[in-house]
Amino acid sequence: MAIPHPKKINPEDDLGFGPQPVVKSQPLLNRDGSVNVRRKGHSLFNTADYYHNLITMNWGKFWLIILSGYLVVNLIFACIYLAIGSDSLYGTEGATGMDSFFNAFFFSAQTMSTVGYGHISPRGMVANSVAALESMLGLLAFALATGLLYGRFSRPTAKIVYSKKLLVSPYKVDGRGLMFRLANMRRNILIGLSVEVIFSYNEDVDGKTVRRFFPLELERSNVSILTVSWTIVHPLDDNSPLRDMTLEELKRTEAGFSVMLKAFDDTFSQTVHSRAAYYASDIVWDAKFRPTFDRDENGIIVLDLSRLHHYDAV
Numbered sequence: 001m002a003i004p005h006p007k008k009i010n011p012e013d014d015l016g017f018g019p020q021p022v023v024k025s026q027p028l029l030n031r032d033g034s035v036n037v038r039r040k041g042h043s044l045f046n047t048a049d050y051y052h053n054l055i056t057m058n059w060g061k062f063w064l065i066i067l068s069g070y071l072v073v074n075l076i077f078a079c080i081y082l083a084i085g086s087d088s089l090y091g092t093e094g095a096t097g098m099d100s101f102f103n104a105f106f107f108s109a110q111t112m113s114t115v116g117y118g119h120i121s122p123r124g125m126v127a128n129s130v131a132a133l134e135s136m137l138g139l140l141a142f143a144l145a146t147g148l149l150y151g152r153f154s155r156p157t158a159k160i161v162y163s164k165k166l167l168v169s170p171y172k173v174d175g176r177g178l179m180f181r182l183a184n185m186r187r188n189i190l191i192g193l194s195v196e197v198i199f200s201y202n203e204d205v206d207g208k209t210v211r212r213f214f215p216l217e218l219e220r221s222n223v224s225i226l227t228v229s230w231t232i233v234h235p236l237d238d239n240s241p242l243r244d245m246t247l248e249e250l251k252r253t254e255a256g257f258s259v260m261l262k263a264f265d266d267t268f269s270q271t272v273h274s275r276a277a278y279y280a281s282d283i284v285w286d287a288k289f290r291p292t293f294d295r296d297e298n299g300i301i302v303l304d305l306s307r308l309h310h311y312d313a314v
Helices: 050-056 059-084 096-112 124-153 247-252
Strands: 160-162 168-170 177-182 190-205 208-215 222-225 230-234 256-265 269-279 281-286 288-291 293-295 301-303 311-313
Touching: 050 124, 059 160, 096 124, 096 256, 160 269, 168 288, 190 230, 247 281
Parallel strands: 168 281
Antiparallel strands: 160 177, 168 177, 177 230, 190 208, 190 222, 190 256, 256 269, 288 311, 293 301
């Protein structure tokens, strides 16, 4: 059964994917709002995404790359010093080949960081030239790493946490509503928030599966300031494309809900964005969210972010 269209389909309502359907349960947007598109065709030495990847990757992977690069470069220069000759460095101690390697490695680390303790120094024109080149590369490398760290810390981002489930809950007197919640994980102030929710599903049109998109009308799509949690509600009334849908039909049509939030960050004085996605498997029928905040003994509102995902069946 096709979903009845409460209004004329607007081709501009799609998310940039066009009418491409969802197949094999691969959504257009991932749960965290990232685009589920795999790219290929780049050249082997394509550098277009290097800076973007280093700025946006998680901290563990970032530090692994930085430390790995530091170790690899020092290993290369240590091998160069050894290749020049065992007598290319003054002040080295130890008679074994391993001792010579560690002397060259730690001398390389001191040269790259321009520490220069003075215990070991280069001997001859070749060794001094290599040390001069390494010190220059070290300055450039540390400047690059510092710039990447600054870029990661200074990049304005929104840390919004969304409820794990979409609830179909009682709404007003006799109605129902599709609801989810969000809250700010940081202590900064977000003002002028606006949210958009787009419902999409697969539909068979003349024997061909296409993707339909409908912006959902919300009870409230804007708030002036986000102080506690915000419950986003789509009323399931006569104007809703979901009014006659069942959970089984939503799953069969690979239904999804794309959430796009925009706000002004008072700390960075810049506009920040956040995205999320829900699937039919995330919908819980006949449930109601628990309150996320209460008051302490002084009457101050206390927000408990751990309650954001809690709900009860009704």
